Amino acid sequence: MPPDPKTFVQVLILTVGIHLFLFFLTTARSSRMIRGAAIAYFLLYVILLSVAQSADLVELEIIVQSVTGFAVVILAVVFQPELRRGIVSIGDNPLLRRFLGRQSYDAVDEVVEACISMAKRKQGALIAFERQSSLEPYTRNAVKIDGDVKQELLDSIFHTGAALHDGAVILREGRVLCAMAILPLSENDQLASSVGTRHRAALGLTEETDAVVVAVSEETGLISVFQGGTMERRVMREELGDILRARLGGDELAAPSRVERPPLLARLAKVIFGNPMEKLTSLVLAIFIFALAGRAVMGEQTFTVEVQVEAGAGANTIPRRGVLTIVLPSEGLHVASPADGDQIEVRAEASEAELDKISGGLGGVLIVEESWVGNERQVEPSDLSWGLERVQGSLDVRFVTPEALVVKVERYANDQIEPSIQSLAVSADAADAGDFALITLPPASDLLVDSLEFNPARVGVRGPAAVVQAIAADPSVLAFEPIDLTAYSGRGFVERLSIDREKLPEIEIDGELFLRGQLAPRETLITTLELEVALVSFDAARLEGDAPFLPPTELVQVQVMERGLFPEGLPEATRTQMLQEILQFVRENARVFVDVDRALREPGSRAPVEVDAVDPLWRQRLGPYFDEAKTDPASSLRLTVDESTSSIALVRGTKDDDEEK
Numbered sequence: 001m002p003p004d005p006k007t008f009v010q011v012l013i014l015t016v017g018i019h020l021f022l023f024f025l026t027t028a029r030s031s032r033m034i035r036g037a038a039i040a041y042f043l044l045y046v047i048l049l050s051v052a053q054s055a056d057l058v059e060l061e062i063i064v065q066s067v068t069g070f071a072v073v074i075l076a077v078v079f080q081p082e083l084r085r086g087i088v089s090i091g092d093n094p095l096l097r098r099f100l101g102r103q104s105y106d107a108v109d110e111v112v113e114a115c116i117s118m119a120k121r122k123q124g125a126l127i128a129f130e131r132q133s134s135l136e137p138y139t140r141n142a143v144k145i146d147g148d149v150k151q152e153l154l155d156s157i158f159h160t161g162a163a164l165h166d167g168a169v170i171l172r173e174g175r176v177l178c179a180m181a182i183l184p185l186s187e188n189d190q191l192a193s194s195v196g197t198r199h200r201a202a203l204g205l206t207e208e209t210d211a212v213v214v215a216v217s218e219e220t221g222l223i224s225v226f227q228g229g230t231m232e233r234r235v236m237r238e239e240l241g242d243i244l245r246a247r248l249g250g251d252e253l254a255a256p257s258r259v260e261r262p263p264l265l266a267r268l269a270k271v272i273f274g275n276p277m278e279k280l281t282s283l284v285l286a287i288f289i290f291a292l293a294g295r296a297v298m299g300e301q302t303f304t305v306e307v308q309v310e311a312g313a314g315a316n317t318i319p320r321r322g323v324l325t326i327v328l329p330s331e332g333l334h335v336a337s338p339a340d341g342d343q344i345e346v347r348a349e350a351s352e353a354e355l356d357k358i359s360g361g362l363g364g365v366l367i368v369e370e371s372w373v374g375n376e377r378q379v380e381p382s383d384l385s386w387g388l389e390r391v392q393g394s395l396d397v398r399f400v401t402p403e404a405l406v407v408k409v410e411r412y413a414n415d416q417i418e419p420s421i422q423s424l425a426v427s428a429d430a431a432d433a434g435d436f437a438l439i440t441l442p443p444a445s446d447l448l449v450d451s452l453e454f455n456p457a458r459v460g461v462r463g464p465a466a467v468v469q470a471i472a473a474d475p476s477v478l479a480f481e482p483i484d485l486t487a488y489s490g491r492g493f494v495e496r497l498s499i500d501r502e503k504l505p506e507i508e509i510d511g512e513l514f515l516r517g518q519l520a521p522r523e524t525l526i527t528t529l530e531l532e533v534a535l536v537s538f539d540a541a542r543l544e545g546d547a548p549f550l551p552p553t554e555l556v557q558v559q560v561m562e563r564g565l566f567p568e569g570l571p572e573a574t575r576t577q578m579l580q581e582i583l584q585f586v587r588e589n590a591r592v593f594v595d596v597d598r599a600l601r602e603p604g605s606r607a608p609v610e611v612d613a614v615d616p617l618w619r620q621r622l623g624p625y626f627d628e629a630k631t632d633p634a635s636s637l638r639l640t641v642d643e644s645t646s647s648i649a650l651v652r653g654t655k656d657d658d659e660e661k
Contacts, residue, residue: 015279015286107149107174108248112241114154115216115223119237124218125158126168126198128183129248133209135170135181142167142178149176158216168201168213184208186229202226212247214240300349302400303362307342309335319363319387326366328409333373334464334506336408341505345401348386350394358388364397372409379405412508413465419454419513420475438482442489444522446563448634451518455494460510467507479503483515491519491634520634526560526582529590533609533648537596548596549650556609557642560586564635565626578625582637585621589614590639599650606647611639 111127118125128135143164147153149171157164157179167180183201191200202213207229215224223235227247235243303322310316311328319325324344326335338344348355348362364384381397399405441447461471461478471477479500485493497513533552560582566575591612599607618637619630629635 011283011286015283107171108241108244110149110151111154111171111214112244114151115214115240116237117151117155118158118216119221119223122218122221123155123158123160123216124165124198125154125214125216126183126202127154127214128168128170128181128202128205129212129214129244130170130172130177131210131212131248133211135172135177135205135209135211138168138181138183138205139170139178142170142181144178145176146178147176149174168205183213188229199224199226199231203229203231206230212244214244298349299352299355300347301355301359302345302347303358305344305346305362305364307335307338307340307344309340317365317367317385318389319365319385319391321361321363321388324364324366324384326368326407328368329370332412332462333368333409334412335368336410336464337376337406344399344405346381346397347400349396349398350392354392354394357392358395361388362386362395362397363388365391366407368407368409372407373411374409376406376408379407410464412462412506413468414460414462414510415468415472416458417461417472417475417478418458419478421449421452421454440482440484440486442486442519445485445488445519446522447485448518448520451516453516455514455516456511459513461507462510463504463507467504471507478507485519488519493517493519518634521564523561523563523636523638526562526579528642529558529560529583529586530555531558531587531590531592534591534593535596536593539597548600549652552594552648552650554645554648556592556645556648558586558590558592558611559640559642561638561640562636563638564632565629565637567628574625581623581625582618585618586614586639589617589621592641594648594650605649607650608647609641609645611641614639 115125115127128138145153153176154169156162157169157176159165164179168183169179170177170181184204184207185197185200186204186207188203188207191203195203196217196219198215198218202215202224203226205211205213206226210228213226215226216222217224222233223237223240225232225235225240225243225247232243305322305324307324307326309326309328311331311333315327316325317327328335346362346364348358364386366379366384381399384397385391386395386397439447461468481498481500483495483497485495493516495515497509497515499507499509533554533556535549535551562582565582566578570578593610593612594607595610614637618626622630
């Protein structure tokens, strides 16, 4: 998204302000030191703040922001004299004089004439032209003159034996500001020993300021020009005027009678397009500062948080991404509303920088007090601690959906129940899970349901009153984590039960609850036999007279099922012999019948076929091969009618009809 016009205007205003501030720094004494200190402080502040924000170093960020104000005050106190002089000299700056069209005497020509005259007489002189850097500090102990720049005045000041000939003359705006000014000596150790004190002083002043200095040697009568810490020696007398005008910026000190002032537009263009590097630096700083300020602009963002309830001293109190944590004061409490897992929509207002820190998700923590128990309380957003991995007090958060958050905290109810065995679900596949508990069995084992028992038989249940009452009324409502028995190789098992948190998230069991039971070898099909069906009645008189049905003529399929009759590792020949003995026993002892009484009570076209149990008869009749199985209560031999012939059609008739047939 491109910046809008307001952004350009703001950056332009900021650029002008920075440029004027940098310009102000150049008007003060020791401007290089002030600018260096200001730039060093600015860079240090920006670097430390950027590192603290990017690395989320909260303490360092707070320290940097807190120290900023004190550092500005300290800098202002340390550089107070320089700043004061800079403010005073702003109005006298040549840049403003050019823009306003202020005119001055042609001091350059007067200085040139004076220097040429003194050079001929080998009369020493030292004259400094003040430019943008103020030379006010060097005028304090000098003799104030404040006169027009004239050749005669300069000759008289530097006349040998005159009271004012020692030191330097300082010129400001085409006037002689003072005489006998003491200038700082250059500390350049590369200068030749022949360079005198006057020349060292001229060089030292230009090293610290932007002044232009002209010196006349008393020994040789040579003229030298100094600027920017450099010395131009043996300047030709006829070239001195051009050199000084070039060093001073052309017409800076020209008189109105000698030089024509440029038009206003030309001066304005020079102000706008002059010193391009300084203006570019101001623009870059303005864009950077504007970007930093933009991160402080307020914005808002919407987040969705999920309610999670924790309790006790170990509860989490740090905001987590996308979670609204409700912390209860003790384990014996629960939140009736909002429910654990509810979604709540909130809107956070903060600076863009703060919103960037929580762009991955907002979190909140609500600390519940003991006085809330048993009461409904409307919670304000300010009651929570908001943030992401740390509390951010600068966030202004409000609820969106729902608009008001009502929290109701209750104590857990308690009751004693007897868990229901009948609700157990047994499966070898997790996809067949039941409502109570899934018991996964070993591949070759079955569960003896009659052997199951809970220990203890009665257990305390704690949780929300409504849920506890529902469990007490119907214990099958209890839901436990799946029970895995696949690792068991023996017959007996004991497993600790745990509540299924997805189905009953707030239910707790007092103490521990175990499930005990027995496993048995899996029941297998031996074979299927075709057997005749007989009519039976428990009323003997019913069959003595006319028979209500004709005897069935069709055969039915009977499945022979065994469990644990064949020991592991049995030789094949022995197994075959034992199988034949079982089949012979079944053929001799199996009784497949239709109950006439039942058929009469349930009239219809077909009647169910039933088969007598052969257990415990097989334990008495089978041979010694089955002695081990006979003593195992889990072993069994069972007959069942195949579903394809589980019922037959009965034909009504009499005994005579039967005899005729």
